[in-house]
Amino acid sequence: MTQLNKKQLNRALVFGAFTLPALLAILISVEIPFLMSVFSSFTKWNGLDRVQTFIGLENYKELFFDDPDMWKAMLFTLTLTLASVVTTNVCALLLAVLLDSDLAGKNVLRAAFYVPNIISLIIIGYIWRFIFSAGFESFYQSTGVEFFMFSWLGDTHLVFFSVLLVSVWHSLGFYLVVYIAGLQTVPRDLIEASMIDGANRFTQFFRITLPLIMPSITVCVFHSLSNGLKAFDVILSLTNGGPGTVTTTIALDIYRTAFVINRFGYGTAKSVILFLLILVISSVQVRAFKQREVEV
Amino acid sequence: MKKTMLVLMLLLVAFSPAFAAGQQEQKTGDVTLNVLFYSPELAEQYNDMVAAYKAETGVTLDITVLQTDYRSVLTSRLNSGDIPDIFMSSAYADNSTYKDYVYDLTDEDFIKKIEPSALQGVTVNNRILGYPFLVQSHSFIYNKKVFRDNGITALPRTLGEFEAVAKKLQANGVQPFATGFKEFWVLPQTAWQAIAEVPDAKYGGFENFVSMLNTGKLKFKDIPEMSQLFDLLDLIGKYGGPKPNESDFNDQTSSLATGKVAMIHQGNWAEDSIKKTNPAVELGFLVGPTGDNAATGGIMFDSNQTIRIAKDGKNLQAALDFLRWLTTSEYGRNWIPGKVKQLSPLIGAAAPDSQIAQETTSLLASGTPGYPWFYQMFPTGTEQQLGAILQGYCAGQTNRSQTLDALDATYAKIAKAAL
Numbered sequence: 001m002t003q004l005n006k007k008q009l010n011r012a013l014v015f016g017a018f019t020l021p022a023l024l025a026i027l028i029s030v031e032i033p034f035l036m037s038v039f040s041s042f043t044k045w046n047g048l049d050r051v052q053t054f055i056g057l058e059n060y061k062e063l064f065f066d067d068p069d070m071w072k073a074m075l076f077t078l079t080l081t082l083a084s085v086v087t088t089n090v091c092a093l094l095l096a097v098l099l100d101s102d103l104a105g106k107n108v109l110r111a112a113f114y115v116p117n118i119i120s121l122i123i124i125g126y127i128w129r130f131i132f133s134a135g136f137e138s139f140y141q142s143t144g145v146e147f148f149m150f151s152w153l154g155d156t157h158l159v160f161f162s163v164l165l166v167s168v169w170h171s172l173g174f175y176l177v178v179y180i181a182g183l184q185t186v187p188r189d190l191i192e193a194s195m196i197d198g199a200n201r202f203t204q205f206f207r208i209t210l211p212l213i214m215p216s217i218t219v220c221v222f223h224s225l226s227n228g229l230k231a232f233d234v235i236l237s238l239t240n241g242g243p244g245t246v247t248t249t250i251a252l253d254i255y256r257t258a259f260v261i262n263r264f265g266y267g268t269a270k271s272v273i274l275f276l277l278i279l280v281i282s283s284v285q286v287r288a289f290k291q292r293e294v295e296v
Numbered sequence: 297m298k299k300t301m302l303v304l305m306l307l308l309v310a311f312s313p314a315f316a317a318g319q320q321e322q323k324t325g326d327v328t329l330n331v332l333f334y335s336p337e338l339a340e341q342y343n344d345m346v347a348a349y350k351a352e353t354g355v356t357l358d359i360t361v362l363q364t365d366y367r368s369v370l371t372s373r374l375n376s377g378d379i380p381d382i383f384m385s386s387a388y389a390d391n392s393t394y395k396d397y398v399y400d401l402t403d404e405d406f407i408k409k410i411e412p413s414a415l416q417g418v419t420v421n422n423r424i425l426g427y428p429f430l431v432q433s434h435s436f437i438y439n440k441k442v443f444r445d446n447g448i449t450a451l452p453r454t455l456g457e458f459e460a461v462a463k464k465l466q467a468n469g470v471q472p473f474a475t476g477f478k479e480f481w482v483l484p485q486t487a488w489q490a491i492a493e494v495p496d497a498k499y500g501g502f503e504n505f506v507s508m509l510n511t512g513k514l515k516f517k518d519i520p521e522m523s524q525l526f527d528l529l530d531l532i533g534k535y536g537g538p539k540p541n542e543s544d545f546n547d548q549t550s551s552l553a554t555g556k557v558a559m560i561h562q563g564n565w566a567e568d569s570i571k572k573t574n575p576a577v578e579l580g581f582l583v584g585p586t587g588d589n590a591a592t593g594g595i596m597f598d599s600n601q602t603i604r605i606a607k608d609g610k611n612l613q614a615a616l617d618f619l620r621w622l623t624t625s626e627y628g629r630n631w632i633p634g635k636v637k638q639l640s641p642l643i644g645a646a647a648p649d650s651q652i653a654q655e656t657t658s659l660l661a662s663g664t665p666g667y668p669w670f671y672q673m674f675p676t677g678t679e680q681q682l683g684a685i686l687q688g689y690c691a692g693q694t695n696r697s698q699t700l701d702a703l704d705a706t707y708a709k710i711a712k713a714a715l
Contacts, residue, residue, distance in 0.1 A: 046714070047371050050396055069706075133542045153478075154541025156693050240480060243541045244688020259368040261677030262393065263713050 041269035046262040059269035069245060070270060073253040080163065080249065081228030087168050088175055088224050089217070095172070096179035097205070110180070114173035121170060125237025128166045129153065153239055156246045163247055167234050171227065175220045182216030183209065211294045218289040225285055229278050250274055327614045331359040332373070332380040334366040335601070337568060341635045348627045355614060357382075381609040382618065384429070387417030387602045388672040389714075391425050398425050399607035404616060406623040414599040414641035416668065427619050428599035430632050431639040433656040433666070434485050434563030435595040436582035437570075442470060442558040443580070453583045453590040455527055462535040465558050474548040474557040475536035477690050480683040482545065483529075484671055485596070486561040487686050489584045490528040492667035493592035494521045506673040510711045517700040524587040526689070526696050532561070533690050541691050545569075553577050563596075564638055564652040581655035583664055594665030595656065599641050600672055674707070675714035681706050 041059055043052040063070065095113065099106045116124065132152040140148035152162045186209055194204050210217075232251035235241060241248035241256075248256075254274065258267030333342060339361050346357045360380075362369055370383060374397055385394055401407055402424045407415070410428060418426035443449075446468050452458040462472035476482035495505035499514065508514035516522055533540045537557070546569075548560040553573035559582065560566070570577055583593040605615045622628040623642060632640035633648040639656065640646070647657065660666050671679065682703055689699040 044713070046393070048374060048393060048396060133539065133547070137539075149538060151539040151542060154539050154691060156688075156691050240478070242478065242480075242684060242687045243691030244693040245684050246688070246691075246693060248684075255368075256677075256680065259371060260680045261710055261713065262371075263677075266713070 037268045038272055040265055041272050043265040044263075045265040047258065047264035048262065052265065055265070059266045062266065063269055063273065069248075070250070070253055072245065073248045073250045076247065077229060077231065077250045080160070080167075080231060081225060083160075083164050084167050084171075084228050085221060085224045087164065088171055089220055091168065092172055092175035092220065093179050093217075096176050096183055097209075099176070100180055100183045110176070113176050116170045117173040119170075121233040122237045124166065124170050125234050128162075129238055132162060154243055156243055159239060159243065159247055163235065163238060166238060167228075167231065170234065171224065175224065178216050178220050179213065182213035186212045211292070214289065214293040218286060218293065221289060222282060222286055226278055226282055229274070229281070326354055326356065327611055328356040328358050329382060329611055329614055329618060330380045330609075331357050332366075332370060332383040333359060333361050334363055334384050335565075336361045336363050337565065338636060341631070344635055345627075345631055348631075349618065349621065352625065352627070353617075353621065355618070357618070379606045379609060381606055381611050381615045383604055383606065385426070385602055385604055386672055387426065387428070387598070387600050388669075389674060389676045390602070391418060391420045392714075393676045394604060395425070397604075397606055397608070399605040399612065399616075400425060401427060401605065401619075404619070406620045409623050409642055411641050411643055417599055417672070418602055426602035426604045427622075428641045429601045429603050430636060431597070431599045431641050432563050432565060432601070433581075433595050433597040433639075433652070435489065435561070435584040436559050437552065437562050437566065437652060438559045438580050438582055439552050439555055439557075440578035440580045442555050446470060446558070451580075451582055453585065453593045454588045455524065455531065455585045456588055457590075458528075458585050459531055461558075462531065466535055470555075471537045471551070471557045472535040472559060473532045473537075474551040474560045475532050475540045475543040475690075476545060476548045476561060477533070477536070477541050477687060478544040480680050480687065482548075482561065483686045483690070484679055484683045485563070486532065487525045487529060488671040489561075489596050489667070490525040490586055491519070491521045492584075492594060492596065492670070493586045493589070493665070494519065495670060497592075502668055502670040502673060506670065509707060510675065510715060512708055512711075515700075516703045516707070517697070521587065522700060523696075524585075526699075527587070528585060529686065529690055541687070549573065552579075564650060564656065567650055567652050568637070579651045579655075581652050581659060583659065592665065594667050595659060596669055597656065597660065597666030598669040598672075600669050675710050677710050677714070678707060681710065 040052065042054060042056060044055045044058070045052040099110055099113075103109070136148040136152065139145070150158055152158050190208055190212075191204060194208055199207065230251050231249045232255065235247055235249050235252050236255075239247045241252050250270070251274070254267050254270045257270060258264050342359055342361060346359055350356055366384075370380075370385075373380060374394075379397065400423050402422070407424055407427075411431075414428040414431055415424055418424055418428060442465075446465055448461055448464065450457075452461045465472040476486070495502045499505040499508060505514070509516075536543065543551075545562075545566070548557075548562060549566050549569040550573045551557040552560045553570045561584075567579065570579065581595065584595060586592045586594070603619065605612065605619070609615060622631070629640075629642060629645060632638055632642075633646040637648045637650045637653070639648060639653050647654065674682075685694070685699060685702045685706060688694050688702075689696070694702060
């Protein structure tokens with residue numbers, strides 16, 4: 001027994017030694033800076049002065065009790081995330097099913113849907129900004145359709161849908177590829193067996209395909225969720241948080257607190273809260289989705 | 297395979313520290329100044345100046361020009377110890393933002409060659425902490441041809457007169473304004489000008505006005521003249537075309553150049569962009585309305601863009617020599633009026649070949665008030681944050697009293713953190 005224990009311990013030590021370099025690298029480049037920024041969140045610091053004043057929990061107190069703007073940004077972020085997770089994944093899955101079938105020119109289509117994903121979001125924001133203003137105006141002049149004359153980026157209600165459209169348009173391709181890969185792992189024989197048993201296409205999809213591609217869904221939802229909560233670049237270039245503050249996301253709010261108002265301490269306090277939020281939401285989501293995955 | 301290996305090895309050598317060190321040794325003979333500037337629209341002029349300086353003195357200016365993320369890049373470079381020898385910032389509130397890093401220029405000989413009025417924004421307790429780079433003005437720019445074609449001969453000075461002009465233009469099928477409301481910096485510039493006469497008239501000057509705001513003794517909601525500001529924004533929004541909240545700087549300059557709109561609220565820096573669209577455009581500068589009092593309507597005239605010298609830089613002396621050259625050499629004196637084509641803060645400088653700069657000079661000469669950019673005295677960060685609140689007002693997100701409350705709350709918070 002002790003012999004075995006010793007052997008196990010030895011093995012553990014050897015494996016531990018192998019991971020040591022990676023562990024050190026991660027410690028130095030990720031964990032220590034992270035802890036330093038947690039420390040900054042307890043200070044009053046403008047990012048430039050040579051001293052950081054320790055003020056305890058003041059930043060967190062202000063954050064929770066005296067910052068309605070941040071909570072508005074938080075609400076907007078959550079709404080946008082929910083909407084984009086649902087829209088992106090439903091659209092991507094539908095398109096994946098379509099492009100996984102024997103469609104003429106499906107390779108070209110797959111590539112076409114993927115292209116926006118390669119372009120930087122900042123560029124995409126500027127392109128769409130142009131489309132929404134100048135592009136839509138010429139559409140209106142040539143077609144006369146009232147739809148194009150709506151102020152898609154200037155109206156406080158419409159702007160939500162513009163942002164949603166652009167972020168879905170950008171990320172669709174990536175999730176599409178993941179779903180197609182997932183669909184190709186579904187064994188043909190199961191589908192054939194269900195056909196013999198008399199299942200129609202809907203039953204097939206919901207009873208066989210969907211449960212079997214659950215791992216892809218877990219990955220995609222996780223990815224789109226954390227991306228949604230961190231949404232920044234598309235907002236910065238498309239609306240810059242406006243009009244007013246209607247499209248300010250929590251990440252943009254943090255950026256402005258730290259780099260525009262020069263409140264680094266307070267900004268890091270906000271980002272610690274964002275970190276905790278993403279941590280909680282993502283782990284709940286992954287746990288919930290993992291339980292629904294099935295093995296063949 | 298062998299070839300690939302060779303290329304890889306070469307790359308490795310090229311990026312290795314040994315090689316880099318060798319390069320540095322080569323350079324020790326001549327000085328290289330590290331410069332961080334903004335206003336990329338001036339990139340050509342910067343490069344021209346860098347080449348001239350290199351030719352005259354042999355000193356290299358390693359210049360980086362940024363715009364939107366300028367502040368964040370500067371902050372992180374100062375933080376990480378990679379301090380540029382020469383950098384730019386705004387005047388007023390930025391004096392205290394960068395106080396730990398900037399060199400005190402008070403006793404330098406070349407400072408005496410600058411107009412005292414231009415030094416106002418960089419002076420703290422009689423110490424001069426920056427070098428005013430150029431003098432700028434902002435107000436309403438109009439397309440003279442559009443005004444002529446629509447029979448507008450009397451130039452507007454009050455809110456009522458502006459409205460009458462806008463109505464007439466609209467009736468003739470010309471869009472009166474391009475708003476620029478999408479830019480966070482255009483909105484506050486437009487808005488604060490509408491109350492520019494108030495601090496002097498009622499609160500004992502701009503400095504006192506701002507310090508009353510900073511200490512919370514004065515609230516925006518207690519200033520009755522704030523209605524002038526809202527009236528002006530309403531007017532521009534109402535006559536600003538079908539999508540007033542989507543107009544940005546490019547829209548403003550190109551629409552004015554082509555004559556699609558008659559007026560924009562912008563500064564003399566916009567002239568270059570306007571002329572790129574239409575080189576033959578005739579531009580005029582209007583007095584901005586402060587309510588309905590024609591006598592107090594004025595233009596915003598100040599030296600805001602400031603060059604700062606890092607006090608801990610390795611090349612402090614060389615950086616000072618550069619400023620001296622910019623102030624005294626023939627090329628340096630002619631650079632702002634001749635190449636940048638804006639107003640120079642130097643005493644006795646030549647007049648630039650720019651329509652708006654010339655109109656600025658003649659407006660000021662005829663007794664029109666030139667107000668300082670007092671909103672730059674507000675604590676750092678207020679420009680963007682208050683701009684966003686005003687943008688919300690223009691988009692109908694908040695009404696007047698909600699907007700005033702939001703302005704007060706945000707201002708108080710930033711002031712508390714900054715002071």
